[in-house]
Amino acid sequence: MPWPTEPAGQYDGDNRESKLHPVVQGWVASGPPDAVRSIVVTFDDAGYELPGLPDVPVPDGDGPAIAAQVQQCIDEIIDERSALLYDGFLSTHGAAMDQSAGVRRFWLTPALAFATRGSAIKDIAAYPGVLYVEPNPTGYGPPAARAGAGRVDAALPAAIAPADAMSAVGLTGRFAGVGTSRTLAMIDSGVDKTVTIGGAYDCVDNEACDGLFGRIDAWGHGTTTAQVLQAMGIASIRSFRVFGGAQATPVSGDSDDFADGIAGAVANGVNNAVILAQLQPEENPAVGAIAIEADHAFDQGRAVIAAAGNLVGRVNPVHGAGTYASLVAAPANAHKALAIGAYTLSDGKLIDTQRIGYAPDGRVKPDLLFPTDVDPGPSAEAGQGKTSGATTVAGAAAMRLMAWMEHEGRKKLPTYRVDPGELYAFMLNSGDEVYDPGRGEQGFSEFTGGGKMILPAAADFAWGRAIVPVPPVTSTGTSNVPVTISLTPTQASLVDATLWWPEPRGADHVDLDLTIVQGPAIAASKGCHTVFEHARGRAETGVPLSLTISGSPLREQVVYWAVSLRPNQPDAKLSPDDDKPTCTDRSPINDPPNTGPSDPPQEPSAPLPRPAAAGGVGTNSTCSATPTTGDYKVELRVWDGSTCTDDVRGMIELKPSTGYSFSFSEEGQPPLDLGDACIKVTGTGMSAAGKQIAPLTASTGNCLNVSSSP
Known part of the structure; x- marks a missing residue:
């Protein structure tokens, strides 16, 4: 559906030079200057390292459940963001805001939500550090409900489940008790109160919370998604409903609700390991509030599996107008989320109205393809049930795979937890597309990405x-x-x-x-x-x-x-x-630069060259290690003459009973003289100070041999 203020068919998908969302551009160009507009403003927090939340699991229960230690950390993050980004902006532009509506300050994404006069928006965009201004509400409604709820195509398990590998360790049905502490957080239209999801219900849309904590789904999509997930063995789901309203009432998802849903999934507890984002709003892929939030969710240890999107009537800047829609939607366009495309099991063909890549900074999207016709009936023809349906399957595959990886990893390290990056690499390993130079320099198609995932x-x-x-x-x-x-x-x-x-x-x-x-x-x-x-x-x-x-x-x-x-x-x-x-160079669709007279200066992208030191660490050296027990971390550091400093130039992690061959020959920056280098080892059974070899000499060599004890 076209944006409410956008003439149908006139969307310019290549307009990425502006800090203004296309709808907001229309407000500025032709809207009444005194009209009050609800907007979300995203700020540049590049270089700000978001602290990790405390690792506190939250028990199931309806409504928001945030541990006191986590809430304290969130409050501190908001205070830091306010001092760095928000306070100066509010002191400059607060007078133009609708004070009765208040100002929302977010913690996971660097953004504010507020209402202001249309005439103030251009000056707001010019403020130093502002990346993007988008409408709130978005104009995007919930995905359409799917037919055949809870019924799964017989071919589906073969499409996503590594049957032999999982069955060998008892990962059948609902994991047989393995990995059930890990929860899938579903950002969708909610789940009906008549459906038990094994987790909890939450509601981030104040228009329709009505005391039931999100135990409603007026739109049907979230409920069917949950039932399909359950049919594929996902035992615990945390529902975050971000669409309110009712079927008979026009509804528009709000950017602040989308942000609350993802942030709530992260804050609710570390057990929310996979975030299934059934959101498809149009926003600038590099700097929109939802895309940046997905990146920060990854940094907090969550995998983000997101629908590539289905909206039509857009012009793809690479391929032009046609059957395929424009660039992938948020948060699938984020740098640290997997974008899921769709195909049908019956004939293996792609859904021709889904969004395709590239991302505007040139990255190949989608990342993987999953089947969309997971239940029989007319669902494959449903208006927006295409990549949303495929994303449901992808979320189930991610949870099953994560449980198996943790089961195997804990055989060597009892506290092992899957890093979302490890999960992404493993999922891509099961894609059926491999590098093909015949596809051009990228080696992968923007229609299929890594291909159909078949474990x-x-x-x-x-x-x-x-x-x-x-x-x-x-x-x-x-x-x-x-x-x-x-x-x-x-x-x-x-x-x-x-x-x-x-x-x-x-x-x-x-x-x-x-x-x-x-x-x-x-x-x-x-x-x-x-x-x-x-x-x-x-x-x-x-x-x-x-x-x-x-x-x-x-x-x-x-x-x-x-x-x-x-x-x-x-x-x-x-x-x-x-x-x-x-x-x-893919600059025609690169991430937009910070345009405007008030943009902050750009730092050099690389350090200035420095003279090389002779006889650097790593010259003619290959190190070997085979620890028989325990886990160790070996770091090459700078020796300042008296201390093995915190300046780390290289690192390798050693796991038990695994042989390693590694070299620090490429680690120097610039290469270090032996007398300026040291090695620090930390790990099982060692104090925090670890063991140090410092400084390195010709007799100690450039290598370290680690056996049962370093």
């Missing part, structure tokens, strides 16, 4: 994280990070390896490449403009596997990896180890 049966898996450092100034400009994995094929096998990495909003893109090594390189993924890679090759029997992650980041970059090993398939599509294509 392989009878497979072995490994996953983890690595850090790609800034290349030394004396190097060729590339950091090559080796990753040893504990998988050795016992038969001719297919090996799939994936990367996914989180990029801060507004930062330069980090282009990483992935190579699977078994002696020589056997496959690679070297796409441009992606934050994921997927390589697939054929592995020989009895030869250990490893990965090489390569890149030239301007900042240290965390990257998550996943590997699966499964029986050989003669007709499987492989990814070649070709030369990397030349990546062109």
